[in-house]
Amino acid sequence: MTKAIRRYDTLAAARNWLPNANGEQSQSMNITEIFGENTLQLEALKERLPKEIWVALQRTIQEGEELNSKVADAVAVAMKDWAMEKGATHFTHWFQPLTGFTAEKHDSFITPNEGGGAIAEFSGKELIQGEPDASSFPHGGLRQTFEARGYTAWDPTSPAFIMENQNGSYLCIPTAFASWTGEALDHKTPLLRSNEALNKQAKRALKLFDVDTKRVGSTVGCEQEYFLVDQEFYYRRPDLMTTGRTLVGAKPPRGQELDDHYFGSIPERVLSFMLEAEKELYKLGIPVKTRHNEVAPSQYEIAPIFESSNIAADHQQLMMITLKRIARKYGFECLLHEKPYDGLNGSGKHLNWSLSTSEGMNLLEPGDNPHDNMQFLFFFSAILKAVYENQDLLRISIAHAANDHRLGANEAPPAIISAYIGDRLEDVINQLLEGDLKESKQGGLLGLGTPVLPSIPKHAGDRNRTSPFAFTGNKFEFRAVGSSQSISFPTVVLNTIVADALDEMCTQLEEKVDGDNSFEKALGAVLSDTLETSKDIIFNGDGYSDEWTEEAKNRGLLNLPTTMDALPLLTDDKNIDLFEKHKVLNEREVHSRQEIWAEQYLTTLNIETDTTEAIAKTMVYPAAVRYLNELAESVERIQRLELDNSGSMAMLQKVNTGINSLNESLEELREAVLEGEELPLMERATHIKDNVIPVMTKVRDSVDFLERYVADDYWPLPIYREMLFVK
Structure with a gap:
C-alpha cells in the first residue's frame, strides 16, 4: 500500500518569517507627523477653498443645507489636486452595501483631449454623484432586474482618503448608496x-x-478582536478559506486554560505586523489607542478612541481591510470570524456608545454626584427605557450566523439583552423609585496591601463581562456585536431607540410642567415612571448562570438564542412604526433587510454544509481508510506470528467505528439539506437552524474522533495545536 505523504511542514511555517522578511527596513514612527496624512481633513480642505465656498460647505455639513454646483465644483478641484499630489491616478465612490463589506469602482482622473493628449479632470458632478451598475448587490426586493440602477452620493461629513499600493494610489470618497427610487441600499444612509x-x-x-x-450626536469607539494564523496552515484548511472558521478540529491538549496569553508579551512577528498596521491606520486618520494579546492563543485586540459614529463606522471598515492586508505581508491571515476555533474564546467588537454635544459635553458623564446630576439621569433613564422596550431590535442588530456560535460562551455575553449599571447607579435608581434621592455611593480608594504601591481610585461599580449592554463609567458598552460585522446597524438601532425614548420622555415632561408642576417635581415624576416600567432590564449578576435564564423569563425578557429566533421579529408593526416615525427606514427598507439577512444566513450555512461535506469525504475519509488498511495489515501480520494483537485490534476497531460514524452522519446531513430545499426563504433558514446545524455537529464529532486516532502523518489538515501556537 502506498503511504500518504504529509502535505505540509510545521517547521516551515515556524521559519517562514524573519525580521525584515518582507524586504523593508524597519523605521521609527512619528505619529504626530504621519497621523491623517492620507486623509483630507476639513482643515486641510479649508486651506484650499475660497472663504465663501468654505462657509457654504460648512453650512452643508453642520446644518444640512443643500450643496450647490458652484461649491461642489470647487471642492472637487481641491480634492483632485490634493489626491494627485499624493500620487493618486484614480478616484472611487467608496460605499458600504448590505453585504457588510465595502465596495468601490475606480475611474481615472485622466480625460483625453482633442489634441490627442490627456488632462486631469474631476467635476463637482462626479464628486456628488456616481452611478455604479450595482445590480448584483443585495436589495431585498427594493428593485427589480430591469430597474437595477443605483446611485452613490457623496457624504461630506466623512473625509476623503487615499488608499496606497506599492504601484500607486487612489482617492476614496465616502458615499451613500441608494436605488433610483431613493431607498437606502447601504449601511451609511x-x-x-x-x-x-x-x-x-x-x-x-x-x-x-x-x-x-x-x-x-452619538460617539463610538469599537474594540476589534481578531485571530492570526500562519498562511501555511490557512491555505491547507478549506474551511478557513471558504468560511473563516474551522468546521472540524479536535480540542488540543492546551488551549487557553493557563491564562498565559492574555496581556502577555506580544511575539516579535505579531508585533511587527501590529506596528505596520497601526502606521497605515494612523496615516488614514484612525486614532488607534490600544493593542494587546487577547484571551485565546493567537487572538489579539486593537481599539481606537471615540469618534462621531458615522466616521467611526467608516474607520471600522478600513481597520478590518487594513488588518487583513498587512497580515499577509508577514505570512499571516487575519481571521475576523466570531468563532474561528471551537472551545476557545470567540471574537467580538465591543461597541462603546455615548452621546456628545458639538461643544464636547459627554451627556453620559455622571459627575461626582450622579444623584445631583439630573440631566445625566434623564438621558441615562431614556437609554434604559430604550433598551427595555426594544430588546428584540438590539438582538436583531447583532444577529448573523457567525455570531450565533459566540453568544453565551467563553466571555461573550448571552443572547438575553440586559443592562449592567453597577451598584452605585442601581442605588441611585432605587432611591428615585422610593422617592427619596439623597446621596450616591462613593467609590473610595482601593488599597493594594503594601505601602510601596499607592492607593488608587476605586470605581463604584465593577465590570461585568457577562452583560451584553453595560454602563462603564461614562458610556455604554454593547458587548454582543460580532467581530466581523459592520457597526452601522447596531448604531442605527441604538440611535433610533434612544431618540424615541427621549421623544416620549420629553413629551411627558413638557405636559407635566404645563400642568403647573415645578420643573424639578415634574422631572422626578417622569424619571420615576420611566424607571418603574424599565427596571427589569437592569441586571448586575452572572449572565451565564441558569438562574438568570429563569429569572429573565420571569421578568418577561426575551431569550432569542439564534439569528432565526430573532430575525422574524424585525418586521413586527412596532419596529416598522419606530423606524418610520423617525424617518430612519421605511417599511420596504425594513422588509428588505429582513430578506437580505435571512438569505445571508442561509447562504453562509449552505457554504459551511458543502465545505464540511467536502472535507469529510475527500480529505478525512480517505486518510482514515488508508490508516485503517495499515492497521488491518498489521493485525494480520501479528496474528500470523501468533503474537497478541489485542492492542492493534482495539485501535483498528476504534478507527473503523469512527469511519462508520462519519459515513452515517454524512448521509444524515445530505438528507437534512435536501428536505429543506423547496421551502420558502424564512422557513428554509429556520429548517437549517433546527435540522442541518445539529447534523453538522455530528459530522464534526466523527471527524474529531478520528483525528484523535488516525496517525499524524496521515492526517490531511493542520490541527489546532499547530494553528494556535506557531507564530
Whole structure:
C-alpha cells in the first residue's frame, strides 16, 4: 500500500518569517507627523477653498443645507489636486452595501483631449454623484432586474482618503448608496438618518435643562478582536478559506486554560505586523489607542478612541481591510470570524456608545454626584427605557450566523439583552423609585496591601463581562456585536431607540410642567415612571448562570438564542412604526433587510454544509481508510506470528467505528439539506437552524474522533495545536 505523504511542514511555517522578511527596513514612527496624512481633513480642505465656498460647505455639513454646483465644483478641484499630489491616478465612490463589506469602482482622473493628449479632470458632478451598475448587490426586493440602477452620493461629513499600493494610489470618497427610487441600499444612509433623529430629540431634551448646543450626536469607539494564523496552515484548511472558521478540529491538549496569553508579551512577528498596521491606520486618520494579546492563543485586540459614529463606522471598515492586508505581508491571515476555533474564546467588537454635544459635553458623564446630576439621569433613564422596550431590535442588530456560535460562551455575553449599571447607579435608581434621592455611593480608594504601591481610585461599580449592554463609567458598552460585522446597524438601532425614548420622555415632561408642576417635581415624576416600567432590564449578576435564564423569563425578557429566533421579529408593526416615525427606514427598507439577512444566513450555512461535506469525504475519509488498511495489515501480520494483537485490534476497531460514524452522519446531513430545499426563504433558514446545524455537529464529532486516532502523518489538515501556537 502506498503511504500518504504529509502535505505540509510545521517547521516551515515556524521559519517562514524573519525580521525584515518582507524586504523593508524597519523605521521609527512619528505619529504626530504621519497621523491623517492620507486623509483630507476639513482643515486641510479649508486651506484650499475660497472663504465663501468654505462657509457654504460648512453650512452643508453642520446644518444640512443643500450643496450647490458652484461649491461642489470647487471642492472637487481641491480634492483632485490634493489626491494627485499624493500620487493618486484614480478616484472611487467608496460605499458600504448590505453585504457588510465595502465596495468601490475606480475611474481615472485622466480625460483625453482633442489634441490627442490627456488632462486631469474631476467635476463637482462626479464628486456628488456616481452611478455604479450595482445590480448584483443585495436589495431585498427594493428593485427589480430591469430597474437595477443605483446611485452613490457623496457624504461630506466623512473625509476623503487615499488608499496606497506599492504601484500607486487612489482617492476614496465616502458615499451613500441608494436605488433610483431613493431607498437606502447601504449601511451609511440609515446611520446618517438615525443621527439626525437622535440630534433632534437630544437637543429638545437639553433645551428643557436650559442647555443650548448646535448639535448632539452619538460617539463610538469599537474594540476589534481578531485571530492570526500562519498562511501555511490557512491555505491547507478549506474551511478557513471558504468560511473563516474551522468546521472540524479536535480540542488540543492546551488551549487557553493557563491564562498565559492574555496581556502577555506580544511575539516579535505579531508585533511587527501590529506596528505596520497601526502606521497605515494612523496615516488614514484612525486614532488607534490600544493593542494587546487577547484571551485565546493567537487572538489579539486593537481599539481606537471615540469618534462621531458615522466616521467611526467608516474607520471600522478600513481597520478590518487594513488588518487583513498587512497580515499577509508577514505570512499571516487575519481571521475576523466570531468563532474561528471551537472551545476557545470567540471574537467580538465591543461597541462603546455615548452621546456628545458639538461643544464636547459627554451627556453620559455622571459627575461626582450622579444623584445631583439630573440631566445625566434623564438621558441615562431614556437609554434604559430604550433598551427595555426594544430588546428584540438590539438582538436583531447583532444577529448573523457567525455570531450565533459566540453568544453565551467563553466571555461573550448571552443572547438575553440586559443592562449592567453597577451598584452605585442601581442605588441611585432605587432611591428615585422610593422617592427619596439623597446621596450616591462613593467609590473610595482601593488599597493594594503594601505601602510601596499607592492607593488608587476605586470605581463604584465593577465590570461585568457577562452583560451584553453595560454602563462603564461614562458610556455604554454593547458587548454582543460580532467581530466581523459592520457597526452601522447596531448604531442605527441604538440611535433610533434612544431618540424615541427621549421623544416620549420629553413629551411627558413638557405636559407635566404645563400642568403647573415645578420643573424639578415634574422631572422626578417622569424619571420615576420611566424607571418603574424599565427596571427589569437592569441586571448586575452572572449572565451565564441558569438562574438568570429563569429569572429573565420571569421578568418577561426575551431569550432569542439564534439569528432565526430573532430575525422574524424585525418586521413586527412596532419596529416598522419606530423606524418610520423617525424617518430612519421605511417599511420596504425594513422588509428588505429582513430578506437580505435571512438569505445571508442561509447562504453562509449552505457554504459551511458543502465545505464540511467536502472535507469529510475527500480529505478525512480517505486518510482514515488508508490508516485503517495499515492497521488491518498489521493485525494480520501479528496474528500470523501468533503474537497478541489485542492492542492493534482495539485501535483498528476504534478507527473503523469512527469511519462508520462519519459515513452515517454524512448521509444524515445530505438528507437534512435536501428536505429543506423547496421551502420558502424564512422557513428554509429556520429548517437549517433546527435540522442541518445539529447534523453538522455530528459530522464534526466523527471527524474529531478520528483525528484523535488516525496517525499524524496521515492526517490531511493542520490541527489546532499547530494553528494556535506557531507564530
